[in-house]
Amino acid sequence: ARDRSWWRSAVVYQIYPRSFADSDGDGVGDLGGVLQRLDHLEHLGVDVVWLSPVYRSPQADNGYDISDYTDIDPLFGTLEQLDELVAGLHARGIRLLMDLVVNHTSDEHPWFVDSRSSRHSPRRDWYVWRDARPGTTPGEPGSEPNNWGSFFSGSAWQWDEQTGQYYLHLFDRKQPDLNWENPEVRAAVHAMMRWWLDRGVDGFRMDVINFISKTAGLPDAPAVPGRPYANAFELFADGPRIHEFLAEMTREVFAGRSGAYLTVGEMPGVTPEQARLYTDPERDEVDMVFQFEHVSLDTDPLDKFAWRGLELVDLKHSLHRWQDALAERGWNSLYWNNHDQPRAVSRFGDDDPRWWAASAKALATVLHGLRGTPYVYQGEEIGMTNFPFTSADQHRDVEAVNYYATVVQQGLDEREALTGLARVGRDNARTPVQWDATAHAGFTTGRPWLAVNPNASWLNVAAQRDDPHSVLAHYRTLIRLRHEVAVLVEGRTTLLLPHDPQLWCYTRDDGRSRLLVVANLGREPREVPLDPSWSGAQLLLGNLTGTPAVLDAADLTLAGWDARMYLTR
Numbered sequence: 148a149r150d151r152s153w154w155r156s157a158v159v160y161q162i163y164p165r166s167f168a169d170s171d172g173d174g175v176g177d178l179g180g181v182l183q184r185l186d187h188l189e190h191l192g193v194d195v196v197w198l199s200p201v202y203r204s205p206q207a208d209n210g211y212d213i214s215d216y217t218d219i220d221p222l223f224g225t226l227e228q229l230d231e232l233v234a235g236l237h238a239r240g241i242r243l244l245m246d247l248v249v250n251h252t253s254d255e256h257p258w259f260v261d262s263r264s265s266r267h268s269p270r271r272d273w274y275v276w277r278d279a280r281p282g283t284t285p286g287e288p289g290s291e292p293n294n295w296g297s298f299f300s301g302s303a304w305q306w307d308e309q310t311g312q313y314y315l316h317l318f319d320r321k322q323p324d325l326n327w328e329n330p331e332v333r334a335a336v337h338a339m340m341r342w343w344l345d346r347g348v349d350g351f352r353m354d355v356i357n358f359i360s361k362t363a364g365l366p367d368a369p370a371v372p373g374r375p376y377a378n379a380f381e382l383f384a385d386g387p388r389i390h391e392f393l394a395e396m397t398r399e400v401f402a403g404r405s406g407a408y409l410t411v412g413e414m415p416g417v418t419p420e421q422a423r424l425y426t427d428p429e430r431d432e433v434d435m436v437f438q439f440e441h442v443s444l445d446t447d448p449l450d451k452f453a454w455r456g457l458e459l460v461d462l463k464h465s466l467h468r469w470q471d472a473l474a475e476r477g478w479n480s481l482y483w484n485n486h487d488q489p490r491a492v493s494r495f496g497d498d499d500p501r502w503w504a505a506s507a508k509a510l511a512t513v514l515h516g517l518r519g520t521p522y523v524y525q526g527e528e529i530g531m532t533n534f535p536f537t538s539a540d541q542h543r544d545v546e547a548v549n550y551y552a553t554v555v556q557q558g559l560d561e562r563e564a565l566t567g568l569a570r571v572g573r574d575n576a577r578t579p580v581q582w583d584a585t586a587h588a589g590f591t592t593g594r595p596w597l598a599v600n601p602n603a604s605w606l607n608v609a610a611q612r613d614d615p616h617s618v619l620a621h622y623r624t625l626i627r628l629r630h631e632v633a634v635l636v637e638g639r640t641t642l643l644l645p646h647d648p649q650l651w652c653y654t655r656d657d658g659r660s661r662l663l664v665v666a667n668l669g670r671e672p673r674e675v676p677l678d679p680s681w682s683g684a685q686l687l688l689g690n691l692t693g694t695p696a697v698l699d700a701a702d703l704t705l706a707g708w709d710a711r712m713y714l715t716r
């Protein structure tokens with residue numbers, strides 16, 4: 148049978164290969180680059196690597212538009228190198244998760260080329276084709292089959308002249324949605340997944356997997372005043388057959404396999420109640436999900452680039468709601484950022500040079516103290532920050548480029564659009580990893596596809612590698628503690644001082660030992676009222692120098708961005 152407990156004490160590291168390390172000087176990171184940096188992963192101590200897509204792809208969405216699921220894009224390398232990566236990671240005790248992108252393919256995938264060729268193509272029904280809205284002129288704006296908007300601006304429908312119908316694309320027009328109602332589509336995906344497992348990979352991170360079951364009939368979504376296309380989330384997220392599709396997938400792909408696998412479903416908009424179903428071991432759907440609640444609090448639900456600020460109390464309540472909801476059944480994933488989100492230290496911490504290091508460590512401490520499987524996104528382990536974007540032409544991301552063109556055309560102030568992009572744009576996470584202080588931060592010998600952050604001169608792996616007080620050293624310790632301290636894995640979480648606007652304090656308890664996390668997420672010092680029973684607890688980890696090794700519960704004051712973990716019986 149599958150081993151369902153190994154990942155409870157594991158830490159996962161995400162590699163976005165385009166920006167990780169470039170081995171051939173073309174300015175784009177590749178598998179050769181990953182192979183050269185395996186020592187970094189081993190030094191960090193992670194258990195699993197999740198590799199963002201390296202499959203054949205026209206790169207309309209940096210590889211999330213796949214044209215061949217069973218080959219590697221020449222931009223990234225070869226299948227032989229992928230095999231080398233599996234072997235190199237396994238030799239270091241690290242498992243590999245592939246990115247499974249099956250809500251959609253590229254429009255250049257042979258399945259879609261075939262589907263698009265004729266209304267009578269045997270694969271016509273593999274995608275979602277519909278006629279124009281009755282009584283309209285097909286192909287004209289407003290004639291789309293329904294009013295759904297795309298995540299990347301405009302309608303979610305693309306007119307196809309040749310066969311006189313529209314196809315659905317929740318993301319870019321080069322990312323047509325597969326029709327999961329068709330059993331042949333599901334069987335083809337299952338076969339592809341088995342092919343990868345047979346090749347030696349250890350599981351999958353499943354891209355927008357809660358979008359694959361759409362509401363029958365694809366009805367209009369409630370219109371939003373002043374906007375041409377609606378947010379149709381309710382009509383495709385966590386749809387009617389989603390649980391059936393996921394259970395079937397597990398059956399078809401994993402039945403009869405024993406070993407240590409991991410599946411994690413990326414699920415925008417998922418609620419804790421739904422997540423409990425998705426991750427209930429008895430239902431056998433996915434091992435854990437990426438929820439989006441805590442990365443959606445600071446932006447407008449209808450316009451992710453409209454930043455509206457964040458109260459710490461809301462952030463705490465969100466994460467602890469998830470801790471509580473999945474305490475008995477199911478399992479959490481824990482993350483601050485990934486390739487779609489701004490950098491954690493800039494978003495939730497304080498990237499002013501005076502507070503940067505302490506705040507990066509404090510955020511790490513708070514997240515890694517919680518119950519669930521922590522994910523570290525490349526560069527987070529050295530505290531990489533957002534990029535100082537000032538103009539539209541600095542952005543490469545299809546989402547940002549489309550957004551800017553659309554809103555400026557609609558009359559939004561250019562400054563305002565740029566401010567939104569600079570704050571939450573996905574390219575913040577995609578600037579090259581800062582390895583050292585040489586040209587292009589040691590990422591490439593060529594011209595990087597996206598500019599290197601100017602702070603690479605001092606913020607880089609080489610500068611931190613042998614410094615016991617570095618952000619990197621802090622991450623190493625947190626990862627080691629996850630492996631060594633049982634209460635960090637299974638202990639029940641209780642939030643203290645829930646209404647405090649600046650302190651984030653909680654306990655973990657597994658009946659054998661108790662763990663205390665206290666963090667000051669602000670610049671001003673703060674006193675922490677504590678139960679006397681915590682006196683005598685041993686310091687496991689602090690982020691400032693000179694912290695006493697034993698706690699006096701009657702006298703605890705945290706300096707700015709001071710964060711600590713204590714252990715007691």
Ligand code: ISL
Pocket residue numbers: 208211212248298318354355413415451486487546573
């Ligand atoms: O940034 C977002 C769009 O506003 C997110 O909602 C993002 O699209 C969502 O997290 C889904 O992301 C995944 O699927 C996308 C791809 O662009 C992202 O990189 C991927 O992580 C489509 O495949």
